[in-house]
Amino acid sequence: MKTAIETKNLTVVYRGKWGIQKQAVSDLSIKVSEGAIFGFIGHNGAGKTTTIKILTGLCRATSGDAEIMGTSVKNVIARNKIGFLPENPYFYEYLTAEESLTFYARLHGIERKEIAKRVDKLLDGVGLAKAKKTAVRGFSKGMKQRLGLAQAMVHNPDVYILDEPLSGLDPVGRREVREKIIELKKNGSTIFFTSHVLADVEMLCDEVALVSQGKLVSFGKIDDLINREVISIDIHGEGFDKNSLEKLQKISTHLVHKDNITFVTVNNEKKAQEVKDILEKCGGTLRAMIPHRENLEDFYIRNSRGV
Structure with missing residues (x-):
């Protein structure tokens, strides 16, 4: 070319x-x-x-x-x-x-x-x-x-x-x-x-x-x-009990619980599966699972640090 x-x-x-x-x-x-x-x-x-x-x-x-x-x-x-x-x-x-x-x-x-x-x-x-x-x-x-x-x-x-x-x-x-x-x-x-x-x-x-x-x-x-691998996963679930929420705190990078709805962020697919298993055991309902991959802004920030 x-x-x-x-x-x-x-x-x-x-x-x-x-x-x-x-x-x-x-x-x-x-x-x-x-x-x-x-x-x-x-x-x-x-x-x-x-x-x-x-x-x-x-x-x-x-x-x-x-x-x-x-x-x-x-x-x-x-x-x-x-x-x-x-x-x-x-x-x-x-x-x-x-x-x-x-x-x-x-x-x-x-x-x-x-x-x-x-x-x-x-x-x-x-x-x-x-x-x-x-x-x-x-x-x-x-x-x-x-x-x-x-x-x-x-x-x-x-x-x-x-x-x-x-x-x-x-x-x-x-x-x-x-x-x-x-x-x-x-x-x-x-x-x-x-x-x-x-x-x-x-x-x-x-x-x-x-x-x-x-x-x-x-x-x-x-x-x-750009790194196209999954870098984080957001999970929205309903029906987590108190014991389940304590387990989620240990594996999540971010957690918000309000009005029986829980928003969890984890940093890999293995932990996302753990969240899903915890939800199933306590009889809760999975509402959404959203993977996030690196975009150009993430790449820019990652490569601009310290330069």
Whole structure:
């Protein structure tokens, strides 16, 4: 499979006050496959935005290199392959949504006869068709986020770099943007995005990279990184007697008993079977048994500790 984005030993060092140096990105090497949705995750200050600035040509690396579709980001041609949505997109607020996209389409050299048709399609695709004649100054943060996504799509790029694309959106808006990202992938585009909402990353991404303090901590396919074994089991039962509850205290990690209903959490399947046996012996009724497996948030916390 071809590589859409690649960083090679990427390092960025900033010089602060009194000559103090800060390493924002350290020897970062990752590959993003063409046509994939790639999640770039990490805490604030982990180096995500600096990496994006390198990929989009907004700043230069101290050492190392990065490529977009085989072209070095030092080459201006690489920018034509990118659709970029920053975390806080900025627009000329006196322009309408329609005028804003027309402006960006003309910057990209799109033929005038095609612009109006493309702008209408993009605004409809991000749910802003009814606001096409509205000045951007009257837009909410979520509406600006949608317009920013449309701006990134205006020239049909091969690669999308999206910094917190779901930020500021209501539940309906987030779902629509997720669907748009999936649609872009189906059309053959590569999507590289950051998000603090790890449930969205897990839902959308083929691969992820976790960075901390500018360094790569983990990289790979989500199914390969996450431990899919059962890590805990919730059991809801009715009719436990006093003697049974005392037994449950010894094997459970969490227990709540209220109005003859007992909620028990155990950390493996063997203990879950013990709870079930105790319930049967005292003549109680099993209401639910819910296993829990590691998700991306659990993985993130497990790998971020002490880093």
